[in-house]
Structure formats: C-alpha cells, structure tokens
Amino acid sequence: MEGKRFGRYLIVGELGRGAMGAVYRAIDPLIEREVAIKTLLPHLPEDEMVAVRERFLREARSAGRLNHPNIVTIFDVGEQDGLAYIAMELLEGRTLQQMLTESRxxxxxTAADIAAQVADALDHALGFGIVHRDVxxxxxxxxxSGRAKLADFGVAHLPSASMTHTGAALGSPKYMAPEQVIGQPVDPRADIFSLGAVLYEMLTGRTPFEREGESTVFALMNRIVAEPHAPVTQLDPSLPPAFDRILARALAKSPADRYQRAGEMARDLRGYRDAPVRETAPAPGLQQQKTASLLADLDMFSATFEVQQSERVRAEEVARSTKEAEAQRWIELQAREREQFEREREQAFTGTQGGTRPSAAILLARQQAAKRAVDTGPGLDVDAATKVSARLRAAFQYLxxxxxxxNEAHPVxxxxxxxxxxxxxxxAILADGFTDYRSRIVAGTEVFDFVVFKYKVRCPKPATVEVVGAELPYVREKLESMRIQFAANETRNDIGNVVRATLAMSGPFPCEAILRGDYERGGVRLELENVRQLGAFKIRLALEEFSDDVLDEFGTYVLGxxxxFERFLKRL
Known part of the structure; x- marks a missing residue:
C-alpha cells in the first residue's frame, strides 16, 4: 500500500487494521501536512459494500461539520478505485484502550478529566444532531499533554462483527446502552450511558456489567438491560462518593433518568471534589416497572433472534438474485443504447454513416479541438501561478x-x-472558526484554487427587533436558513392574525471570506460576506500587495x- 494515493494523499505507511477497515499515515503534498487515511477494506460482499460505502461517506461528511478541540477533525472524504476513504487529523498519543491495557x-x-473532555465532545455533537453510537x-x-479526542464519528453506524448468528461474542458490546441492546431507537443519551461505562472502567479496571471468563453475549446483554451496576465505592472504598452519584445517572437503565445533556455530566465530573451531585433516582415502583418492561423486551429479542436471522438470510438471497438479474438486464440495455449512441454521434460528426471515411476538414477540426484541450492558455505565467499558490498556502495556514x-479563546x-x-x-463574541481549501490543475501542476474562512459572531446579550406581521414569515425564513437562533413574542389582533412581533436574537451570525487565486492576472480575489460590515464585498489584490503584513491586517480586522484593512475596501 505504501506509495499508493487516495485522491491527492500519498500513503507512507500503515497505522492499524481492523475487521472493517484500515488506517494509514499519509501526506497531503499541497500543504505538506501529515494526515490519517481511514478506508474500508474490499472484502465485504458486493451487495453489502454498496450500502456500507454510501453510509460511510454520508456520515463522514456529516461528522466533518464538527469542529471541536475534543473531536478528531475530518478534512476530506472521497473514493479511489472503488474504495471509500476519509482524510482526518493525524494524532500523536495513545488510545485510552492502550492506556488501560498498560495500567488497568x-x-x-485523570479519569475524571478524560471523561469530562469526551462529554464536552458529545455535547458539541448534540448541537448538530449527531449521535456517536460507539463511545x-x-x-x-x-x-x-492530556488532551482527549473522540474519534470515529464518521463510521459509528457501520455494522460490526460483534455477534455471530449463534450469539457468540466476537467483541462483547460492553459499552452499549440498554436501548441499543434491545434494538430500540437511540439518541444522544445512549452515548452518555456508554461514556459512563468507560468512566467506570477507568476507575475500577473493568466495565460495569462484564464478568470474568464469560464467553457469550446474551448474559452480558441481560445484565445491561436488567441488573444494576455495583457502585464503584463498593469495589474500592477509597474512591470519592461523588462518582457513585455521577454513574448512577449516567448508567440509568431508562434514558429519561440519565443526564439529558453530556455537558451536565462534564460539569459534575469537573466538580466531583466540591459540590454534591443531585440524585434523580426514580420511585422504586416506577423503576421496577421499567426494569420489567426492559426484561420483557430482552426476552422477546432473544426468542426471535434466530428466526429473524434465518428470515433475513433468505430475504437477502432472494434480493441478491433479483438484483443480479436486474443488473444483467441493465448492462445489456446500456450496451445497446451505447452502441446506438456511438453510431449517431459518428454520423453527426462526419455527416456519413459509421464505417465510411470522414473528410479531411472534420479530422483537422478534431485535432485542433484536442490541442486546445491540453493547452495551458495563452500568456499563462507558470512562475506567477506558483507564487499565487504559495500565497494562498500561507493564507490557509494563517487562517x-x-x-x-x-475556537479556543472566543475573543471579543x-x-x-x-x-x-x-x-x-x-x-461581539467570535467563535466557530473553520478553514478549508480546494485545489485545481494549472499548467499540469496542482495548485490552490481557493481558501475559505468561516466563523460566527454572537451578541453578548440578546438584541430585540420589531417586525410587522406581514414581514414576519420572510424574516423567520431568513433567520432559519442562516441557523440564527431567535425567540418571537407575537402580538395578535382580535381575529388571531399577527400584527407585529418582537424578535430576540443573539446569533450566531455567519461570516465568510473566500480567497481565490487569480491565475490569469497574477493576484488574489477576496470575497467577503458579513465580515464586520453587513453584505458582500469583492476586491482584488495584486500579488505584491498580498503580503504577510496585509494578511495580518485582515486578521486584526476580523478580530475588530x-x-x-478597510483601505482596500474603499477601492470599491
């Protein structure tokens, strides 16, 4: 695999390999940055691989929206030779699993700090509606330095080889929430349960429901659903009692009894030495009802598991046969249509039926068209193009x-x-910074096409705006499309129509700057939207103008x- 490319990324070595995929160390040659490349392995059956690849790419793109110091950053996703891949931040350090192997x-x-950082990451993901499912x-x-980062948001939905059709454990689901065990829908509170199991393991050396020497998964699943965990102070009386209360909420069987946001758990973890944690234990009768319900669900799951598996296998065989027949018919149809298209195209280009000799004029026209396709363009200065790309690279690194x-300081x-x-x-409070770039080919060389810099500003306290009733739907639609949070206090007339509304909004208000390479004229075009001034502005800087000092002027302009930097805007 060494020397192979995924997109523009050059593989330099393998970092690890699992049942579903592999991770490689790679170089992004455009900005000389090391990255990690995660790719699916090609051994899955073809009919399954299509669905897995689509889900892999879709969820990686979704996770790519997450920008948080405790979440591994995803830079890029794509496909190469039929294999899906993700380019992500290359991390130095160890996995928590390796740390627990070395010291149980x-x-x-340390345990409280790591768990609090992961809780911060999950709380951030909640804001984007993303559930990890595999904490x-x-x-x-x-x-x-102790910085914890949560990885694999992009592949959390992938099927795992954790169970065979007989229920034997290949990799016990020790961190799964009860609702995951019995196949119910999950939400972010399932991730809180999983984080509770991880915290329990860091404090005691084992997960809350596993038993030594156990080889099947159903006994573990039963305990996850129905049996309470042992308090950590029962296993080690020297542990602070606050952890019993934190874990009682995190590992509650019912999602309604857990922390409702991971941020609440993070606050309690950081304050375990000080204030007591509020307990929200349900009434004993209610808890018994919930446990009985979960046990009934588990019994039904166990009883129907084999039947469902057999039915699923038969259905997959029928679907595979049907799909193969449809694919063969489609291939034959496409071959006939392609043959007809080629005949019609030949006739359109040559004015003759296929197989006869085209005129010399037609051949000359084709040769000229092919020549123009590979020309780099009249007057293109390759040295200038290299300098433009270098300035955009510097801008990308600076931004x-x-x-x-x-993201770290939230400056005012x-x-x-x-x-x-x-x-x-x-x-105004600045936050949610994000920088990315795209490349293009100029004179046979890959160069920067443009750099995009996005961030958001918030009001220190909500600002109010009066809107007349007729304008409210348009204002509301605009704010929702920009994802600006607001609250509307409506005043209605006697027949129930809104006559006016007071909107309270604090943001976040999006701001964006795009720096495009002007390779024809040798410079950089800046497209600013809502950067300090409301609206869109476009300016062009000559290459000699776009210096490090001017780039720093732009940065201080953004920071207020x-x-x-306004002297350039006055050119408009």
Missing part, C-alpha cells in the same frame, strides 16, 4: 491558526459588527482590533 486503572483526577476506549485518543484561536471584538436585522452590535 487510571488516577481518579469506547479504542475510539478515544489521549495526547501526552487555520486564526480559526483555532477563535473591540469594534462593532454589523449583522442582519439588528444592525451594529458592540462587544484594527481598521487598517
């Missing part, structure tokens, strides 16, 4: 660092920001620390 238990403060030590990376600063602008409907806001 972690210090209390476990192998998916948590910990750097030498990536600026995005990180926005010293100068006002103008935002839609509200107008100017003072002390300086207005010197």
């Amino acid at each position: 238990r972690l210090p209390v403060a 476990k030590p192998a998916n948590i990376m910990v750097s030498a 990536s660092e600026l995005s990180t600063a926005l 602008s010293d100068r006002p920001y103008s935002v839609i409907y509200v107008g100017k806001i003072q002390n 620390a300086s207005d010197s």
